[in-house]
Amino acid sequence: MGTSHSLYAQRPGYTLIKEVSAFREHFQKESSAVQTIESSFRQDKILIALTEKITATGKFWFKRSDRVKIEYKKPFIYTMVLNGDKMLVRDGQKESQINVRSNKLFQQVNRIMIDCVQGTILQSKDFDSKVFEDENTFLLELTPKARTLREFFETIVLTVEKKNYSASSIEMNEPSGDKTTIIFSDKKVNTPIEDAVFAL
Numbered sequence: 326m327g328t329s330h331s332l333y334a335q336r337p338g339y340t341l342i343k344e345v346s347a348f349r350e351h352f353q354k355e356s357s358a359v360q361t362i363e364s365s366f367r368q369d370k371i372l373i374a375l376t377e378k379i380t381a382t383g384k385f386w387f388k389r390s391d392r393v394k395i396e397y398k399k400p401f402i403y404t405m406v407l408n409g410d411k412m413l414v415r416d417g418q419k420e421s422q423i424n425v426r427s428n429k430l431f432q433q434v435n436r437i438m439i440d441c442v443q444g445t446i447l448q449s450k451d452f453d454s455k456v457f458e459d460e461n462t463f464l465l466e467l468t469p470k471a472r473t474l475r476e477f478f479e480t481i482v483l484t485v486e487k488k489n490y491s492a493s494s495i496e497m498n499e500p501s502g503d504k505t506t507i508i509f510s511d512k513k514v515n516t517p518i519e520d521a522v523f524a525l
Contacts, residue, residue, distance in 0.1 A: 336457065336464070338459045338460075339457040339458065339459050339464055340457060340458060340459070341455065341456070341457055342456040342457065342458055342463075345447075345454065345455075345456055348447075348456055349447045349448070352444060352447055352463070352485075352490070353444065353445065353447065353448065355444075355490040356443065356444020356445070356485070356490040356491075357443075357444065358490065358515075359389070359443065359444060359489065359490055359491050359514055359515065360388070360389045360515050361386075361387060361388050361389070361513075361514070361515055361516060361517070361518045362385070362386070362387040362442065362491055362492075362509075362512060362513070362514055363384075363385070363386050363387075363512070363513045363516060363518060364384070364385045364386075364509040364510065364511060364512040364513070365382070365383070365384055365385070365509070365510050365511045366382065366383060366384070366385045366395075366507055366508060366509050366510065367380060367381070367382050367507070367508045367510070368380065368381045368382070368383075368397075368505065368506070368507045368508075369504075369505070369506045369508075370503070370504070370505045370506075371503060371504045371505075372503055373501060373502035373503055374501075374503075380400075381397050381399060381400060381401065382397070382398060382399050383395065383396045383397040383398045383399070384396045384398065385509065386518055386522050386523070387439075387442050387443070388518050388520075388522075388523065389443055390439075390443060391407070391408070391409050391439055392407065392408050392409075392520075392523040393405075393406070393407040393435075393438065393439060393442065393523075394406045394407075394522055394523055402417065403415070403416050406523055406524075406525060407425070407435055407438075407439070407523075408523045408524075408525055410424060410425050410426045411423070411424060411425065411525050412424075412425050412431070412435070413525045422525065429473075430473065430477075433451070433473070433474060434477070436449075437449075437451075437481065438495075441481070441483050441492055441495050442492050444485070444490055444492075446465065446467065446483060447465065449467075450470075451469055451470055451471055451474060452467040452468060452469055452470060452481075453467070453468045453470060454466065454467050454468075455468075458487075461486065461487055461488070462484045462485060462486055462487060462493060463484070463485045463487065464482065464483070464484050464485075465482070465483040465484075465485065466480055466481075466482050467480060467481040467482070467483065468480050469481075475500070476500065477499065477500075478497055478498065478499060478500075479498045479499060479500050480498045481495065481496065481497050481498070482494075482495075482496040482498070483495050483496075489514050491509075491512060491514050492509060493508070493509055493512075494506060494507060494508045494509065495507045
């Protein structure tokens, strides 16, 4: 498995950006202007073993830096709030707080999510990245370097809107063939979000 094949090299309409280091600097600068995101989302999980797709919908909030809230509304009610090193999970009436620092994997997965949303993922030393573009979007294909991450992700594919450098979808491909895609819609970028939204 010396050469990793790119899932998107042959993707119609997308071309490879060869100057990744110049793009990385530009991307970092532009995406740093995204201070808040409020959005609806749809999450599709495809389970190879069951040959079925599980779809969930909900609301998403982000505030720079390191504050994320994901609220699933259908078909189940489940809330996750990440605020710095602390994380709250509310499942029905059950609530649990997690110190993200004490769990290395949790820390890495949350870091990936935040890095994807706030546009700092290309700075991560944990991934090799390829960048593609079409007329309206950039497509970042991230392949994890560390063995611990490779156990969970084969690739992570992030699409970013050119008009405001905010994420439009995050796709996580697992070694098993299972795939989770989160698609953001009705996005409001840089509108005020109260800190209380992320209260633990």
